[in-house]
Amino acid sequence: MSNLIETSEFTPNIYQIETNDDVLGGENGIANAQAKALGNRTLWLKNNKADKNGSAANLFKVKDAISVDDAVNKGQMEDLFKQIPTVPTGSIITFPTNTVPTGFLECNGAVLSRTTFADLFKIIGTTYGHTNLNNFRLPDLRGEFIRGWDHGRGIDRARTIGSFQFGTLVAAEMDSVGQVTQMGAGNQGSYVSEFYADRPNTEQLSGKYFTQTPPGQSTYLASTHPNYVGSTRPRNVSMMYCIKY
Numbered sequence: 685m686s687n688l689i690e691t692s693e694f695t696p697n698i699y700q701i702e703t704n705d706d707v708l709g710g711e712n713g714i715a716n717a718q719a720k721a722l723g724n725r726t727l728w729l730k731n732n733k734a735d736k737n738g739s740a741a742n743l744f745k746v747k748d749a750i751s752v753d754d755a756v757n758k759g760q761m762e763d764l765f766k767q768i769p770t771v772p773t774g775s776i777i778t779f780p781t782n783t784v785p786t787g788f789l790e791c792n793g794a795v796l797s798r799t800t801f802a803d804l805f806k807i808i809g810t811t812y813g814h815t816n817l818n819n820f821r822l823p824d825l826r827g828e829f830i831r832g833w834d835h836g837r838g839i840d841r842a843r844t845i846g847s848f849q850f851g852t853l854v855a856a857e858m859d860s861v862g863q864v865t866q867m868g869a870g871n872q873g874s875y876v877s878e879f880y881a882d883r884p885n886t887e888q889l890s891g892k893y894f895t896q897t898p899p900g901q902s903t904y905l906a907s908t909h910p911n912y913v914g915s916t917r918p919r920n921v922s923m924m925y926c927i928k929y
Contacts, residue, residue, distance in 0.1 A: 688720050694728045695721040774807035775928045776825070788926035793824030804929040811846040825925040829917070851917070 698721045748760055756764075771777070776791060784790050789804075795815055798805045805820050813821035823846060831849070834840040843849070 688716060688723050690720070690723040690727045692727045692731050693724050695724045698722065771928045773803045773928050776823075776925055777928070778923045779926055780923050782924060784924075784926055787928060789822060789929055791823050791825040791925040791927050793826075794822050795819045796822065801929050804927070822927060829920075830925075 698718055701718070748757060771787075777788070779785065779788075789796075793812070796804070796819060798818055798820055801820075808820070808823075810820050812823045815821075831840065833845055834843050840849075
């Protein structure tokens with residue numbers, strides 16, 4: 685008794701033994717024709733498509749793809765997906781919790797290593813500052829509103845990306861019955877101009893910060909509300925800005 689002699693080829697057809705065939709053994713005997721054809725195919729697959737590493741369990745693992753028509757294995761697919769960011773590096777997203785998600789950093793002005801966070805540094809550079817040539821600073825968006833960059837439109841001139849801007853004080857011109865007749869940063873009208881605001885917390889003040897009467901004399905009510913001048917702001921909800929690194 686001996687083993688079949690296998691040839692590394694994908695034998696195109698598997699012979700069907702007929703009822704009138706003589707049962708012949710040997711290397712080219714009809715009785716061995718089917719097994720030999722299947723053996724040839726198996727050897728061809730092993731040599732051409734499988735990763736031979738000496739382990740029966742790993743015998744048919746797919747090799748790393750090299751040419752355009754090669755199969756891609758699981759490891760290569762995972763590596764490929766890792767290279768496709770679901771959120772581009774440098775994107776800033778608002779989160780409704782106080783927990784920083786994985787893959788993000790809070791926009792809190794922190795100083796970071798250019799080496800450790802190389803991908804993020806490539807995007808924002810030193811736009812928001814740095815302390816030496818080895819680090820860079822994150823934008824600090826705590827308590828801030830974000831405004832769209834003017835970029836030549838002329839609405840908010842002479843601004844650059846990442847530049848800071850103070851708030852604008854806005855006063856209301858009131859007529860004799862308390863109706864607002866004009867809004868602006870002060871006025872030259874014939875009625876009293878008053879500026880109201882609330883504290884940085886949720887407590888609203890009932891008095892005035894600033895009054896103006898003709899012909900332009902102003903009074904700041906520091907004795908009534910010291911240390912609070914403030915600026916106009918819309919109603920808002922506090923959330924956390926985070927940046928993808």
